[in-house]
Amino acid sequence: MIFVFPNAGAIAAHVSDILIEKISSNPEVVLGLATGGTMEPVYSSFIQKAIKQQLDVSRLTSFNLDEYLGLHPSHHQSYSWYMHHHLFQHLPFNLKNCHVPSGIVDDPNNYCNSYSDAIQKAGGIELQLLGVGSNGHIGFNEPGTAFDSTCHVVELSPQTRIDNSRFFESGELVPDRALTMGMQDIMQAREIILIATGRQKAAAMALFVDNGVTTDVPFTILKKHNNAKILLDEEAAMLLSSHQYQYA
Ligand code: F6R
Secondary structure (H helix, E strand, O other): OEEEEOOHHHHHHHHHHHHHHHHHHOOOOEEEEOOOHHHHHHHHHHHHHHHHOOOOOOOOEEEEOEEEOOOOOOOOOOHHHHHHHHOHHHOOOOHHHEEOOOOOOOOHHHHHHHHHHHHHHOOOOOEEEEOOOOOOOEOOEOOOOOOOOOOEEEEOOHHHHHHHHHHOOOHHHOOOEEEEOOHHHHHOOOEEEEEEOOHHHHHHHHHHHHOOOOOOOHHHHHHHOOOEEEEEEOOOOOOOOHHHOEEO
16 A cells, blocks of 8 residues: 655656546546645646646536634635645636635534535545645644544644644744544545655654554554555655565
């Protein structure tokens, strides 16, 4: 289930090919999308190929994993803005079908329930893209999150706030709460691709291979999925032994 590529660019080329293939074979596909530094080369590669091939993206549906609570969609560190900037503005998506959780709703708990319901009503997610936090979180499901959770409000861990402070002018500006799809929402996707690049993800990968399935390291749940792949660059794989992965 673990595949190592020479670098982040090679992963981006591979994953963008998969996205193109999924959308070409079913233009109404439902995708689960992630944000973060890891996904930037993936979206950039996808946009170039989609333009070249005149891919029809107007009929697909997407659900993003998460959003900071309290950030307006126009805030440059919000995940709504990220998706607009890195993907949506470049191709003729139907934005009515491209869902990013809103961080400024009056009743976040109720809103979260309706977000999980909307995924179900759309027929569930065909392909879910994931990054991983240095503490093993997926979406913003921090260590300790129940595996049967659906979309919910989370308190971000100190580690996640430190990791994400690189996107903000100062550490104090990183919101302390967020909305995230739950572990169950993620696991219900029919296919999952998790990408981890850079040496800052190496320790999380060592925890993945050294542990069974445990809420202490949330992404270990992927070991229970029947169609999940983990794609690493050489830096993220640096603490693994060569028998623990396949070189792509
Ligand atoms: C983002 C998300 C997070 C990130 C993770 C890694 O939508 O769900 O789980 O994938 O925090 O972030 P980067 O890629 O910035 O290292």
